[in-house]
Structures are given as C-alpha cells and as structure tokens.
Amino acid sequence: MRQPAGRSPRRSGGERKPREERWAELIEVATQIFYEKGYDGASLQDIADRLGMLKGSLYYYIQSKEDLLFDVISTVHKDGLAVVRARSEIEGDPLQRLENVIRGHVEHTCRHLVPTAVFLHELSSLPIDRREEILGSEHAYQGVFRDLVHEGQAAGQVRPDLDPRLAALSILGSTNWVYRWFRPGGEFSPEQIGGEMAEMAIRGIATDEALRSRAS
Incomplete structure (x- = not known):
C-alpha cells in the first residue's frame, strides 16, 4: 500500500x-x-x-495543475537523461558504453521508483505538444540508446540486421519495467539487476565476433 x-x-x-x-x-x-x-x-x-x-x-x-505535472515530469526526464548521458561518455567501445548506459538506467530507476512511476503513468496525461517538449523531437533519452546501437553497428559489434530504433525501444521497454517489481532491500540489488539486464541486452544484439571478444 x-x-x-x-x-x-x-x-x-x-x-x-x-x-x-x-x-x-x-x-x-x-x-x-x-x-x-x-x-x-x-x-x-x-x-x-x-x-x-x-x-x-x-x-x-x-499557473495550473497541468503546469505542475509538466514540471514534475520534466524534472524526472532531465535527471534520468543526465544519468544515461554521463554513462554514455565513459571511455570504451560502443558495446561497453551501451552496457554502462543500461546499468545506469536500471540503477537510477531502482533508486527513484516513485518519480519513475509518475513519469511512465502520467506522461500521457499531458497534451501531445507538451509531451514532445519534454521528450524532444528526437526523443533524447531513447536517442542515447539508439545512437550507441548505431555506433555498434558501424564498429561491427552489433548485428547489421537490427533496426537501431527498435533495438533501443526493446531495451528501454524491458528495463523500464523494473519499477513494477523491484523492491528496495529485496533479494536483488540495483547493481545486480542492472548488470544482468545489461548482459542479456548485449547478448541479444551483439555479433558473434563481438561476443567472443567480450568473453576473452
């Protein structure tokens, strides 16, 4: 409750x-x-x-309750975006950076369950133009994941048959759902969840050669 x-x-x-x-x-x-x-x-x-x-x-x-919701959701988006952008800038190849981003996103979600729930549940309560104002025309948050997938394809680390946008949406869809079942102080820590979800996501998109390289 x-x-x-x-x-x-x-x-x-x-x-x-x-x-x-x-x-x-x-x-x-x-x-x-x-x-x-x-x-x-x-x-x-x-x-x-x-x-x-x-x-x-x-x-x-x-000026209104809608303005307040806009500011709340903007704050949640801005804070999360700062986390994944910072993780994406850590030195490494595209797959390493994507792993860092997924870990950071999951850990941030686990530690900010209430704001995440409000963002995911109530974003649709705003008019479309105000939603786009928060997300950006290029969907900046999704774009961090999408760009790293694209960079991974250019480096030969990510399967060329994948669409970067669909891959990014798939990763975000699975990792966002953590807020529904994670319990602070439970069996799994944010770090463990982030690490395992990152590993599963990378294995799902990486080329065989990239996986062999990671294993060695």
Whole structure:
C-alpha cells in the first residue's frame, strides 16, 4: 500500500524557505501526491495541505495543475537523461558504453521508483505538444540508446540486421519495467539487476565476433 509522505507544518512568515528550496519541495511533494492518487485524482489542495501552505500560495510557483505535472515530469526526464548521458561518455567501445548506459538506467530507476512511476503513468496525461517538449523531437533519452546501437553497428559489434530504433525501444521497454517489481532491500540489488539486464541486452544484439571478444 502506498504511504503518503509526512505533512509539513505551516510556517510563519519569518520562517519562509528560500524560493529555490520551496520549489524543490513542491516538486517532491507533487510527485508523491501524483503517485498516490494519480494525476486525475490529485488536487492542488492536496499538494498545498501536504506542504502546509495555502492553496493560493501555489500560484506563486505555477499557473495550473497541468503546469505542475509538466514540471514534475520534466524534472524526472532531465535527471534520468543526465544519468544515461554521463554513462554514455565513459571511455570504451560502443558495446561497453551501451552496457554502462543500461546499468545506469536500471540503477537510477531502482533508486527513484516513485518519480519513475509518475513519469511512465502520467506522461500521457499531458497534451501531445507538451509531451514532445519534454521528450524532444528526437526523443533524447531513447536517442542515447539508439545512437550507441548505431555506433555498434558501424564498429561491427552489433548485428547489421537490427533496426537501431527498435533495438533501443526493446531495451528501454524491458528495463523500464523494473519499477513494477523491484523492491528496495529485496533479494536483488540495483547493481545486480542492472548488470544482468545489461548482459542479456548485449547478448541479444551483439555479433558473434563481438561476443567472443567480450568473453576473452
């Protein structure tokens, strides 16, 4: 059963937090509320109550509930994208870098289950143009995986019969699903899951020669 975060006590005027700190807290609380109740079931009053502030005060930061969902999902996407981009830049051949990216994506997902769930469940609640604004015209997150598959084909490490976009979607589809069954403190650690899922993905797309090279 989902457990709500604790409600913040109301603060007097002299105890107001800096705007940046309050904004970060707003995003965190809104993410939790959207997770607990879903976007349609959540209200700005729910979020204001959890923050210990008046509903009207939220409009200092946002214009609507849709704007808040947009900011929440943008934050989740930006944080995850930073992780996979950083992993893709670690020195190595395309398959090594793809392995790093898959590991990073899975580990990040396991450690941020609530934001991941909100992103995957509620992205479709936004209008198409706002979804595209987050994802980018080239789907930047997917693009990190797709580009590495393409580089692997150019290096002779990835099977040439595969479509890079379909391969990227397949990898993301399987790894994204981790959020549905991973349990913190359970039998498998984020690192173990990331390592095994990366190994399975690489074995599914690599050429025989590349697999032999990795084994040696």
